[in-house]
Amino acid sequence: MRLNPFRSRAFPGDARHWPGLFTATAAFFAYVYLPILILIALSFNENRTVTIWTGFSLDWYRMAFSNRDIVSATTNSLIIASVASVSATTLATLAALRMASNDRFLGKTGINAVFALPITVPEIVPAVATLMFFASLGFTFGLGTVIIGHIVFCIPFAYLPIRARLEGMDPKIGEAAADLYANPVQAFWRVTLPQLVPGILSGLVLAFIISLDDFVTTFFLGGAGSTTLPIYIFGLVRTGVTPEVNAISSLMLLLSLSLVSLSLFLGRDQNRKTGPD
Amino acid sequence: MPAHPCAVSVQSLSKVFGTGDHAFKALDDVSVEIRKNEFFTLLGPSGCGKTTLLRLIAGFEQPTSGAVLLDGEDLSSKPPYQRPVNTVFQNYALFPHMTVAENISFGLEMLGRPKDQIKSVTADMLRLVKLEAMADRRITQISGGQQQRVALARALAPKPKVLLLDEPLSALDLQLRKEMQLELKRLQTDTGITFVFVTHDQDEALTMSDRIAVMNGGEILQIGTPREIYDKPQHRFVAGFIGEINLVPVEAEGEHDYAIAGVGTLRSDEASVVARGAHAVLAIRPERIALSVPSEGTLPGVVTNVVYHGTDTIFHVKLANGLELRARSQNNTARIQAFAKGDPIGWSVDAASVSVLADDPL
Numbered sequence: 297m298r299l300n301p302f303r304s305r306a307f308p309g310d311a312r313h314w315p316g317l318f319t320a321t322a323a324f325f326a327y328v329y330l331p332i333l334i335l336i337a338l339s340f341n342e343n344r345t346v347t348i349w350t351g352f353s354l355d356w357y358r359m360a361f362s363n364r365d366i367v368s369a370t371t372n373s374l375i376i377a378s379v380a381s382v383s384a385t386t387l388a389t390l391a392a393l394r395m396a397s398n399d400r401f402l403g404k405t406g407i408n409a410v411f412a413l414p415i416t417v418p419e420i421v422p423a424v425a426t427l428m429f430f431a432s433l434g435f436t437f438g439l440g441t442v443i444i445g446h447i448v449f450c451i452p453f454a455y456l457p458i459r460a461r462l463e464g465m466d467p468k469i470g471e472a473a474a475d476l477y478a479n480p481v482q483a484f485w486r487v488t489l490p491q492l493v494p495g496i497l498s499g500l501v502l503a504f505i506i507s508l509d510d511f512v513t514t515f516f517l518g519g520a521g522s523t524t525l526p527i528y529i530f531g532l533v534r535t536g537v538t539p540e541v542n543a544i545s546s547l548m549l550l551l552s553l554s555l556v557s558l559s560l561f562l563g564r565d566q567n568r569k570t571g572p573d
Numbered sequence: 574m575p576a577h578p579c580a581v582s583v584q585s586l587s588k589v590f591g592t593g594d595h596a597f598k599a600l601d602d603v604s605v606e607i608r609k610n611e612f613f614t615l616l617g618p619s620g621c622g623k624t625t626l627l628r629l630i631a632g633f634e635q636p637t638s639g640a641v642l643l644d645g646e647d648l649s650s651k652p653p654y655q656r657p658v659n660t661v662f663q664n665y666a667l668f669p670h671m672t673v674a675e676n677i678s679f680g681l682e683m684l685g686r687p688k689d690q691i692k693s694v695t696a697d698m699l700r701l702v703k704l705e706a707m708a709d710r711r712i713t714q715i716s717g718g719q720q721q722r723v724a725l726a727r728a729l730a731p732k733p734k735v736l737l738l739d740e741p742l743s744a745l746d747l748q749l750r751k752e753m754q755l756e757l758k759r760l761q762t763d764t765g766i767t768f769v770f771v772t773h774d775q776d777e778a779l780t781m782s783d784r785i786a787v788m789n790g791g792e793i794l795q796i797g798t799p800r801e802i803y804d805k806p807q808h809r810f811v812a813g814f815i816g817e818i819n820l821v822p823v824e825a826e827g828e829h830d831y832a833i834a835g836v837g838t839l840r841s842d843e844a845s846v847v848a849r850g851a852h853a854v855l856a857i858r859p860e861r862i863a864l865s866v867p868s869e870g871t872l873p874g875v876v877t878n879v880v881y882h883g884t885d886t887i888f889h890v891k892l893a894n895g896l897e898l899r900a901r902s903q904n905n906t907a908r909i910q911a912f913a914k915g916d917p918i919g920w921s922v923d924a925a926s927v928s929v930l931a932d933d934p935l
Contacts, residue, residue: 466664468662468663468664468666469666469668469669471631471653471662472660472662472667473668473679474632474633474652474654475631475653475654475658475659476659476679476680476683476728477654477655477680477683477731478654478683479654479683482683487668490670491668491669
C-alpha cells in the first residue's frame with residue numbers, strides 16, 4: 297500500500313486529486329501553445345519550405361520589414377487600433393461613470409444589460425448590418441468606416457474593466473473629497489480619475505488588441521487602402537503559407553504580449569499591502 | 574452681534590428615505606443644540622438615525638424638513654464642499670492613491686491655502702497624531718490604527734468648526750480602541766473643536782462625552798451628561814440601553830414612595846412622574862442594590878444564583894412576586910461571599926439611586 301499524506305487527506309470532490317488531471321492539463325496547454333511555439337520557431341527558419349528546418353535566419357523578418365504592402369498594412373492596423381481604442385475608451389469611461397453613480401433613472405437596468413451585449417452577438421451580424429447601413433448612407437468604404445466599426449465593438453471591451461474598477465472603489469471616497477472642500481470637478485480630477493487609471497488602461501489595451509486582431513468587421517467595412525495586417529495575412533495564406541507570414545504573426549504576438557504586460561504592470565494593485573513599517 | 578452659544582443647532586429635522594410603501598422615516602422631528610467646544614455623542618443602536626443625523630449635518634443628505642444651523646447660519650443650501658465641517662468616516666475613506674501627507678493636506682489645498690501654510694499645518698497635524706515618520710507612506714502601507722489617525726488628521730487639518738466622527742473606532746481592536754478613546758478626548762481638548770461623535774458603544778459614549786444624546790427609532794430620547802444618562806435615565810429604552818439595569822414595576826403610593834406588589838415599599842428622591850395609584854417603573858442599577866441578612870428596613874428576597882466575575886459578583890435575587898433582580902457586589906475583599914444559592918436575604922436601595930420612569934412601552 298502506498299502512503300500518500302496528501303491523497304489520504306483529500307475528499308472525493310477535490311478536483312486536485314481526480315485521476316488523469318495532469319495528463320489532461322498537459323494536453324490542454326500543448327494544444328493551445330504548441331502551434332504558436334512552432335510558428336515562432338519556423339519564423340526563424342532559413343528554408344523557404346515551411347515544414348523543413350535547415351537553419352537559423354532573420355531573413356523573413358528582414359523581408360517583412362522591406363515589404364511595402366506589409367508596412368502599409370501594419371500602419372493601417374496601428375492607426376485603426378489607436379484611434380478606435382482611444383475613442384472607445386473615452387466613451388466607455390464616460391458611460392461607466394454615469395452607470396456607476398448610485399442614482400436611478402429610467403431604463404438604467406436595461407442599458408446596463410445591453411452594454412455587454414455586443415460581446416455575445418456574432419460579429420458577422422453587426423458587420424453586415426453596418427455594411428448595409430453605411431452603403432445606404434452612401435459612405436465611401438475605407439479607413440474611416442473601419443474605424444467607426446471598430447469603435448463600436450471596442451466599447452464593451454473597454455467598458456467592462458473600467459466598470460469593474462469603479463465598482464471596486466469605496467463610494468465614501470467621493471463623499472470624503474466633497475467633505476474636504478473639493479467641488480465635483482476637483483473631486484473627479486483629483487480623486488476619482490487617478491483611482492480609475494488602472495481600469496482605463498486595461499480597457500484601452502484590451503480594446504487596442506481586440507481592434508488589432510479584428511478580421512470580420514474590417515473585411516466588411518474596409519475599402520481601398522484600408523487593408524490591415526489580419527486582412528493582408530489572410531490574403532497571403534490563400535496563396536500559400538510563407539515563412540514571412542510566420543514572421544509577421546510572431547511580431548503581432550510580441551506586440552500583444554508587450555501591451556498586455558504593460559497594462560498588467562501599470563494596473564498592478566498599488567493598494568496591495570507591502571507590509572507595515 | 575452676540576456669539577452663538579451653540580455650534581450646531583438642529584431644528585425639527587426629519588428625513589424620510591424612499592416613498593410610498595417603502596418610505597422609511599430615519600429621523601423624526603429631531604431638535605438638538607450642540608454647544609461650542611463640546612464633545613457631543615449621538616448614541617443608539619444601528620438604524621436609530623444617528624448616522625443619518627450626522628450625514629445631514631455634513632450635507633451628504635438633504636433633510637425632508639427642518640434645518641441645520643452652524644454658528645447661527647442656515648446650511649440648508651450649501652453642498653458638503655462649502656460647509657466648514659469635516660468628517661472622520663467609519664472606514665476612513667482615505668485616498669488610496671495618495672501618501673499620508675497628501676491625504677492630510679488635501680482639504681487645505683482645496684481651500685486654496687498658500688503652499689507654505691499647507692506645509693506647516695500638515696507637519697503640525699502629522700505631529701499631533703504622531704505620524705511624522707509615516708508622512709511619505711502610502712495609505713496601504715500603514716496599519717489600521719495609523720489609518721485611523723490619518724483620517725483624524727485629514728479631517729482636523731482644515732480646522733473645521735465642527736468635526737463629525739462616524740463610529741471611527743469600530744474597526745479597531747479593543748486594545749487600540751481604548752487608546753484611541755483617550756487620544757480623541759485629548760485631541761478635542763487640545764484643538765478646542767466641537768466634536769459630534771456617533772457610536773453604538775455605550776462605554777465609548779460614557780468615557781469620552783461631555784454630553785450624550787440617546788437615540789432610538791429616529792428620535793432623541795434623552796440628552797444629558799454621561800452621569801445624568803447613566804444615573805437618571807428618563808426613558809425605559811435609555812435605562813436598558815446603557816449598562817445593566819433592573820426595571821421594577823411598581824404602583825405610586827405617595828410622592829416618593831412606590832409599592833412593589835407583594836414585596837414592600839421603595840423610596841425614591843425623584844418626584845413621581847405619575848399620579849398616586851398609577852403604575853410606574855423603577856430603574857435600579859445592579860451595583861446600587863445593597864444585600865444584607867434579612868432585617869428591619871430591608872426588603873425580602875431569595876438568592877437564586879451567584880455568578881462570580883472576578884472584580885465583582887452578581888447575585889440573582891428572586892422576590893415574592895416572582896420578579897428577579899440582579900445585584901452587583903464588588904469583590905473588595907478576598908473573603909468568601911456571605912450569601913449562597915437558596916439563602917433568604919434582605920436588600921435595600923438608597924433613595925437617590927432609584928429612578929422613576931413612566932410605565933410606557935419601550
